[in-house]
Amino acid sequence: MNVIEKMSSTEKLVSEFQRVKSSLKGFLSLREKAISEFERVGIPNRKNEEWKYSDASALFKSEFNVEGLKLKVGKHDIDKFLVPNLNASVVVLVNGIYSEELSSLENIPKGVVISSFAQALAEKPEIVATHFSKYADTTNDAFVALNTAFASDGVFISVPDNTIVKNPIHIINIISVGLPLVKGDKEGFLIQPRFLFIIGNNSELKIVESFDASSSQAKNVCNSVAEISIGEKSKVQYYKLQNDCTGVHLISSVNAHQQKESHFDTNTITLNGDWVRNNLNIVPDAEHCETHLNGLFITCGNQHVDNHTLLDHRKPNCESNQLYKGILDEKSIGIFNGKIFVRRDAQKTNAYQSSKNILLSDDATINTKPQLEIYADDVKCSHGSTTGQLNEDAMFYLRSRGLSENSARNLLLFAFAGDVIEEIQIEPLKIYLAELVNQRLKK
Amino acid sequence: MLSIKNLHAGIEGKEILNGINLQIKAGEVHAIMGPNGSGKSTLSSVLAGRKEYNVTEGEVRFNGKDLLEMSPEDRAREGLFLAFQYPVEIPGVSTINFLKTAINELRAYKKLPPMEAKYFLKLMKEKQALVELTTSLANRSVNEGFSGGEKKRNEVFQMAMLEPTLAILDETDSGLDIDALKIVANGVNKLRSKDRSFIVITHYQRLLEYIVPDFVHVLFNGKIVKSGGKELALELEAKGYDWVKKEIAAA
Numbered sequence: 001m002n003v004i005e006k007m008s009s010t011e012k013l014v015s016e017f018q019r020v021k022s023s024l025k026g027f028l029s030l031r032e033k034a035i036s037e038f039e040r041v042g043i044p045n046r047k048n049e050e051w052k053y054s055d056a057s058a059l060f061k062s063e064f065n066v067e068g069l070k071l072k073v074g075k076h077d078i079d080k081f082l083v084p085n086l087n088a089s090v091v092v093l094v095n096g097i098y099s100e101e102l103s104s105l106e107n108i109p110k111g112v113v114i115s116s117f118a119q120a121l122a123e124k125p126e127i128v129a130t131h132f133s134k135y136a137d138t139t140n141d142a143f144v145a146l147n148t149a150f151a152s153d154g155v156f157i158s159v160p161d162n163t164i165v166k167n168p169i170h171i172i173n174i175i176s177v178g179l180p181l182v183k184g185d186k187e188g189f190l191i192q193p194r195f196l197f198i199i200g201n202n203s204e205l206k207i208v209e210s211f212d213a214s215s216s217q218a219k220n221v222c223n224s225v226a227e228i229s230i231g232e233k234s235k236v237q238y239y240k241l242q243n244d245c246t247g248v249h250l251i252s253s254v255n256a257h258q259q260k261e262s263h264f265d266t267n268t269i270t271l272n273g274d275w276v277r278n279n280l281n282i283v284p285d286a287e288h289c290e291t292h293l294n295g296l297f298i299t300c301g302n303q304h305v306d307n308h309t310l311l312d313h314r315k316p317n318c319e320s321n322q323l324y325k326g327i328l329d330e331k332s333i334g335i336f337n338g339k340i341f342v343r344r345d346a347q348k349t350n351a352y353q354s355s356k357n358i359l360l361s362d363d364a365t366i367n368t369k370p371q372l373e374i375y376a377d378d379v380k381c382s383h384g385s386t387t388g389q390l391n392e393d394a395m396f397y398l399r400s401r402g403l404s405e406n407s408a409r410n411l412l413l414f415a416f417a418g419d420v421i422e423e424i425q426i427e428p429l430k431i432y433l434a435e436l437v438n439q440r441l442k443k
Numbered sequence: 444m445l446s447i448k449n450l451h452a453g454i455e456g457k458e459i460l461n462g463i464n465l466q467i468k469a470g471e472v473h474a475i476m477g478p479n480g481s482g483k484s485t486l487s488s489v490l491a492g493r494k495e496y497n498v499t500e501g502e503v504r505f506n507g508k509d510l511l512e513m514s515p516e517d518r519a520r521e522g523l524f525l526a527f528q529y530p531v532e533i534p535g536v537s538t539i540n541f542l543k544t545a546i547n548e549l550r551a552y553k554k555l556p557p558m559e560a561k562y563f564l565k566l567m568k569e570k571q572a573l574v575e576l577t578t579s580l581a582n583r584s585v586n587e588g589f590s591g592g593e594k595k596r597n598e599v600f601q602m603a604m605l606e607p608t609l610a611i612l613d614e615t616d617s618g619l620d621i622d623a624l625k626i627v628a629n630g631v632n633k634l635r636s637k638d639r640s641f642i643v644i645t646h647y648q649r650l651l652e653y654i655v656p657d658f659v660h661v662l663f664n665g666k667i668v669k670s671g672g673k674e675l676a677l678e679l680e681a682k683g684y685d686w687v688k689k690e691i692a693a694a
Binding site: 391393394396397398399400401402403404405407408411412414415416418419 | 491492493494514515516518519520524525527530531533534535536540541542544545546548549552584585601605
């Protein structure tokens, strides 16, 4: 039964590719290879170990429009998605399509390119060819393969050597059907933005990515893939905020490749949404790299949030830290799967991972699976995972001072989440997120 | 102010309090002494509303209201305060944020507007001085990494901030050296007034040298078996609890 379903939805997408491929801009052989890998692997169901708790095949029962719907969004519609005092360059994608009109770039240093991925494909094919599909693996990940085959728009950023991009780049994903569906026979949209960020040596870049899909419908799927190449001694921060994404199923794959002495810090915050799967694949591929992966998810109702991280330490003297925290209420489901490889050459690696969770209801579920695979003999690695309830003694202490049960609970949960919020290095973003988390906990 | 009648209570089916009777009027300080396991901490837990304890019989009225019917927060809002024997460490929750929330919820209960931030900070400073707490201490997470003495001072500081009408000090002297004991007792004495009553629970007479009670009660096997003035504490210190136990056995 499952096999037939998998075959059929996979096959449908393959035939869609054959139908639209002539309109895709370049890289045809790469796309052909990706779609054949997609066909071979197929849309994963629970039988696939990496998707054991997140049955993606269930999302692909309906038929999709693969060409993004162009939608009119007014400039003032963007205002409510902005982070106060962030002073960011704003890049807006509407249903995966870069909107020149809605985007506004601030203080872009000389030599920095921020454009649509479509434009980069057309105008900078050589640079794209050097990095496109080099860090995101199409051979084992069906969704990376699918995105790669269709990739036609998204965001392209290139930062030359010795350049600090001071203002953060805020990428806003607006996913909306907004209108009655145009094509009656297809129920949802498959939106597949592609991000390619190339950072030279000794440079800095900060990215904030957020979503708005609140006016959409849950049959849409957004399958995004980001590739980030980080040059020597460069520092990149990447914040992903999944707040208003109730109208879409999100599948995201962020793939970072680090060169010597580089820093990559990423923070994934999921507050509202329906079905979310985040894959983070990071390769510190040279000595003295530093990597910080933090995550926070607060779920209720029937929310499903799955975070998979993979850190592949290949070279000596690197350090990585991971802290993921979950607060789960009602019937929601959370998954944390963190894999760390320490290869034979990666001596003197320091790798730490921690997953901490609070279950607020008997019906909420957390599946947490830390995995360490170490092939070097002189390393410091640890991982830990805890799952518990709210501390009853602390609750009583607070209530005995006059705090209502709700205030006491919110204070304790906010403190629990605070460790992750504290890791945010952009002050206005930290303040904004602290407030969002506070509001979310009061819900 | 507080009226306890024939209070029976226990935990997990085991009865610990076997009919406590106690009347406390405004402005009085009552010391409750007794050997280990006599039910002293159970009494404070029941009064503060710890849900693990079950009341099987009797009643407790606080300013005429049924105390046992109230949630822990409503007891606090009505003016009850428990200084914990073991104050809980709460990482990530700042003392300032916690106390601001507490004070404003107490005020909301009394239909008062939230306290002005400026006045709140002034009040903090003033009350910290009462127990010689430094500013940096109050900026830290609630009790996190505090020494035993700091924790107890923090309890008295919170009491001073919340201005209860009835404060229960549950073995506030345990784990304190003599200097800390004096600071804590001094803080408590400054809070004594004709409208505020105290229940001081302790093993030892030592604390009562500094916080001089109006009445001393001896708790044994879940019952108050002897009551008297402050001299009863001295007598207990001299003769030990065995003296009381023998008296009971004889009776």
